[in-house]
Amino acid sequence: MTFPLNKLLRPHIATLTPYSSARDEYSGKEGIFLDANENPIGSITDKNFNRYPDPYQLTLKQKIADIKSVPAERIFLGNGSDEAIDLLFRAFCNPGKDNVIILPPTYGMYEVSAEINNIGIKRVNLTEDFHLKPEKILKAVDDLTKIIFICSPNNPSGNQMKKEAIIQVLEGFEGLVVVDEAYIDFSKEESFTQLLDEHHNLLVMQTFSKAWGLASLRLGMAFASKEIIQVLNRIKPPYNISGLTQDTVLAAIGQVDKMKAMVKEILEERDFLENSLKNLPLVEHVYPSDANFLLVKVGGARNIYKYLIEEKIIVRDRSKVVLCEDCLRITVGMRSENQALLEALDKYQDIR
Numbered sequence: 001m002t003f004p005l006n007k008l009l010r011p012h013i014a015t016l017t018p019y020s021s022a023r024d025e026y027s028g029k030e031g032i033f034l035d036a037n038e039n040p041i042g043s044i045t046d047k048n049f050n051r052y053p054d055p056y057q058l059t060l061k062q063k064i065a066d067i068k069s070v071p072a073e074r075i076f077l078g079n080g081s082d083e084a085i086d087l088l089f090r091a092f093c094n095p096g097k098d099n100v101i102i103l104p105p106t107y108g109m110y111e112v113s114a115e116i117n118n119i120g121i122k123r124v125n126l127t128e129d130f131h132l133k134p135e136k137i138l139k140a141v142d143d144l145t146k147i148i149f150i151c152s153p154n155n156p157s158g159n160q161m162k163k164e165a166i167i168q169v170l171e172g173f174e175g176l177v178v179v180d181e182a183y184i185d186f187s188k189e190e191s192f193t194q195l196l197d198e199h200h201n202l203l204v205m206q207t208f209s210k211a212w213g214l215a216s217l218r219l220g221m222a223f224a225s226k227e228i229i230q231v232l233n234r235i236k237p238p239y240n241i242s243g244l245t246q247d248t249v250l251a252a253i254g255q256v257d258k259m260k261a262m263v264k265e266i267l268e269e270r271d272f273l274e275n276s277l278k279n280l281p282l283v284e285h286v287y288p289s290d291a292n293f294l295l296v297k298v299g300g301a302r303n304i305y306k307y308l309i310e311e312k313i314i315v316r317d318r319s320k321v322v323l324c325e326d327c328l329r330i331t332v333g334m335r336s337e338n339q340a341l342l343e344a345l346d347k348y349q350d351i352r
């Protein structure tokens with residue numbers, strides 16, 4: 001299917017003259033820099049942060065390109081994935097007119113970001129076991145539908161969506177399909193980044209917040225065609241990724257083995273937690289997970305959630321979310337933390 005980018009963009013974005021920063025106009029490294037109204041003396045901190053960072057993060061993107069096998073020009077970096085989500089609404093969706101499709105139960109920011117931008121929301125629920133309904137999704141599309149958000153592995157259910165079902169959506173829709181792979185490093189499946197050449201309407205999101213353990217730095221990635229990435233670069237705030245984040249992630253990427261070792265440990269803990277939870281009588285079901293958390297159906301989720309807070313154990317109560325009645329979402333912790341959770345749940349059964 002063709003992807004008519006210019007037809008899909010909001011008209012004023014297609015013709016926008018972007019802000020031109022000092023570093024856009026001169027990107028050399030040598031010289032006396034009197035162009036960006038920076039502090040020439042230095043910083044009040046031990047390390048100097050007085051100069052603006054690279055607005056396009058080219059060194060970092062090249063390193064990410066190497067590990068992800070995606071060319072640097074097809075990578076956008078945002079202040080967390082959440083920035084990319086917001087920019088997509090601003091680029092493609094006309095407020096008060098266009099709509100997007102979300103697939104509940106799913107990550108809450110798609111809906112919140114749509115509402116902030118005054119964009120219509122169509123909901124096509126997943127199946128009872130949290131898989132896509134491609135025909136229903138495509139049926140929900142109308143002339144004003146701009147984006148379909150697919151979260152895989154899905155938050156809060158934890159499961160990976162079936163590859164063929166995602167491809168069916170990609171092939172049946174003329175607008176943008178966002179595949180949010182925040183948890184892909186915990187999954188056995190291959191990333192959809194490898195299908196970017198075949199599907200021009202595909203945008204894949206990943207993040208350094210989960211497997212890499214860098215949530216506080218705020219670095220999200222979007223992978224798409226060069227043309228879509230150019231649009232995001234034109235509308236983003238000029239210096240959206242701090243120098244500290246760029247430098248720290250650059251150093252972290254060199255330690256991919258350490259990231260893989262952490263993922264291995266978390267997956268072993270996930271198995272331990274899953275098996276142990278299944279042995280507790282108050283646990284009705286533990287949904288299979290391809291992520292670093294488990295969705296767990298219990299008898300009386302709200303009361304258990306409140307009890308766990310009293311025990312200073314904080315999980316996420318998802319029981320009000322569609323298809324997640326009586327479900328808690330539990331992040332896989334360290335062994336001692338998982339043990340503490342299991343002991344608290346065991347105790348709850350006794351005192352109930």
Ligand SMILES: Cc1ncc(COP(=O)(O)O)c(C=O)c1O
Nearest residue numbers: 080081082107155182207209220
């Ligand atoms: C599916 C999904 N996408 C994106 C994010 C946010 O990622 P980031 O920290 O990069 O903004 C989360 C955070 O929990 C998530 O669950």
